[in-house]
Amino acid sequence: MVSTRSLELAQTLVRMNTVSSRSNLELIHFVRDELQRLGVASRITFSADRAKANLFATLGEGKPAGVILSGHTDTVPWDGQAWSSDPLAPEVRDGPEGPSLYGRGSADMKSFIALALAHAQDFLDSRAPFAVHLAFSYDEEVGCFGVRELIADLHDAGIAPLACIVGEPTGMVPAIAHKGVYRYQCCVRGREAHSSLTPQSVNAIEMAARMVCKLRDMAEGFERDEPRYAGFDVPFSTASVGQFHGGIADNVVPRDAVFRYEFRNLPTADAISMQKEVLAHADIAAAAMKKVAPEAGFTFETICEVPAFLGSADDAVTRLAQRLAGQHEHARRTTLVAFGTEAGLFKSAGIPTVVCGPGSIAQAHQPDEYVSLEQLARCEAFLRGLAASERLQ
Numbered sequence: 001m002v003s004t005r006s007l008e009l010a011q012t013l014v015r016m017n018t019v020s021s022r023s024n025l026e027l028i029h030f031v032r033d034e035l036q037r038l039g040v041a042s043r044i045t046f047s048a049d050r051a052k053a054n055l056f057a058t059l060g061e062g063k064p065a066g067v068i069l070s071g072h073t074d075t076v077p078w079d080g081q082a083w084s085s086d087p088l089a090p091e092v093r094d095g096p097e098g099p100s101l102y103g104r105g106s107a108d109m110k111s112f113i114a115l116a117l118a119h120a121q122d123f124l125d126s127r128a129p130f131a132v133h134l135a136f137s138y139d140e141e142v143g144c145f146g147v148r149e150l151i152a153d154l155h156d157a158g159i160a161p162l163a164c165i166v167g168e169p170t171g172m173v174p175a176i177a178h179k180g181v182y183r184y185q186c187c188v189r190g191r192e193a194h195s196s197l198t199p200q201s202v203n204a205i206e207m208a209a210r211m212v213c214k215l216r217d218m219a220e221g222f223e224r225d226e227p228r229y230a231g232f233d234v235p236f237s238t239a240s241v242g243q244f245h246g247g248i249a250d251n252v253v254p255r256d257a258v259f260r261y262e263f264r265n266l267p268t269a270d271a272i273s274m275q276k277e278v279l280a281h282a283d284i285a286a287a288a289m290k291k292v293a294p295e296a297g298f299t300f301e302t303i304c305e306v307p308a309f310l311g312s313a314d315d316a317v318t319r320l321a322q323r324l325a326g327q328h329e330h331a332r333r334t335t336l337v338a339f340g341t342e343a344g345l346f347k348s349a350g351i352p353t354v355v356c357g358p359g360s361i362a363q364a365h366q367p368d369e370y371v372s373l374e375q376l377a378r379c380e381a382f383l384r385g386l387a388a389s390e391r392l393q
Contacts, residue, residue, distance in 0.1 A: 002376035007101065009114035014090040014103035020074040020142045023051045027073050031055055031117055031136060038120055045149045052138035054150040059123035059132045066131030067386070068164040068351070070342060071113040072140030075105040081367035097372035107371040108364035112167030112357045115379050122387040130392065133161055140342055143304025147342045151349045162392060163317035164346040167357030169364060172378045173335045174321040175355040179232070180308035181340040182271040183262040185301040186211060191293035192255035201253035202289050202296045205246040208257040214281045215239045215261055218274065229266045231336040237265045239274070260303065267310035307344035311354055316393040321356045324385040337361065
């Protein structure tokens with residue numbers, strides 16, 4: 001069973017409202033203070049408005065390098081979801097997988113943060129030849145923004161970890177790849193007119209619709225032509241439009257339209273090239289629009305660019321995670337995950353990375369989010385094994 005200390009810490013963190021639209025400083029300061037009681041200093045990097053922060057701490061100062069345990073502190077909201085209990089009042093009750101901890105962030109991913117913190121003393125007492133780093137970030141759910149500042153700070157400080165374990169919910173099976181998530185907003189400017197005078201106007205909605213059709217054509221092309229990547233539930237890249245707004249009245253040719261879209265690219269595909277194809281198509285459409293209205297055209301804004309992640313079953317950190325998860329040498333396995341994480345950013349910074357944590361993504365972001373106590377116990381065994389490790393793999 002999961003320890004009382006770990007469970008209590010997980011409940012404490014779930015009670016803190018760290019929805020991405022809010023500050024996470026209550027949680028960051030709590031972790032900082034808990035570590036300070038153990039004599040551990042924390043590196044804090046703030047957002048531009050200082051309303052949010054990342055925390056990085058080293059357990060085993062003086063050892064040559066360390067393994068990062070990475071988690072994000074923010075959660076998604078629950079507005080409009082049909083919860084059977086208060087999302088911020090964590091409770092243990094029977095669930096589909098046995099006794100489970102319910103509450104927003106219980107699976108994604110405050111329990112992992114709590115377990116890592118609960119074992120801080122074990123890492124301090126460890127005779128392992130490497131340190132353990134705790135890296136807890138802000139704004140992962142809205143674009144992995146905070147971790148970029150954290151990684152930049154490590155680089156500036158000359159801290160070069162050996163490896164990183166991102167504790168997203170994978171059922172404690174090491175994940176070695178996920179798709180990228182690239183989101184953009186397109187604003188279309190046309191020229192308004194009375195709807196009886198359409199030749200004198202540029203209809204922003206219609207021009208936006210042509211761009212949406214381009215995205216749909218691209219999506220169909222990925223499904224038709226892209227080499228499959230076995231192991232993903234959708235084994236090809238995707239494109240989709242998530243929001244569309246425009247127009248003010250039925251008899252007014254709309255001057256403005258706005259839509260948002262995303263690419264989810266395989267680790268073997270280039271999302272930047274996909275976006276360049278969209279921009280090239282927009283340039284062609286804009287040339288025709290400007291013949292009627294010189295002010296017409298398209299502007300694009302990047303919402304987020306979260307790179308895909310591609311590790312390897314042969315990476316030392318993957319083999320470490322397999323061993324700590326209790327996999328036997330002759331039956332080691334890995335998985336791929338559909339959701340985005342911070343793993344691609346750590347990997348891009350030159351840090352070998354694997355994704356492995358308690359719970360299932362099927363419960364994340366859902367009403368009555370939960371993580372089973374059995375999964376938490378398995379994660380505790382994983383962390384105790386890390387503290388007792390004498391080698392990286």
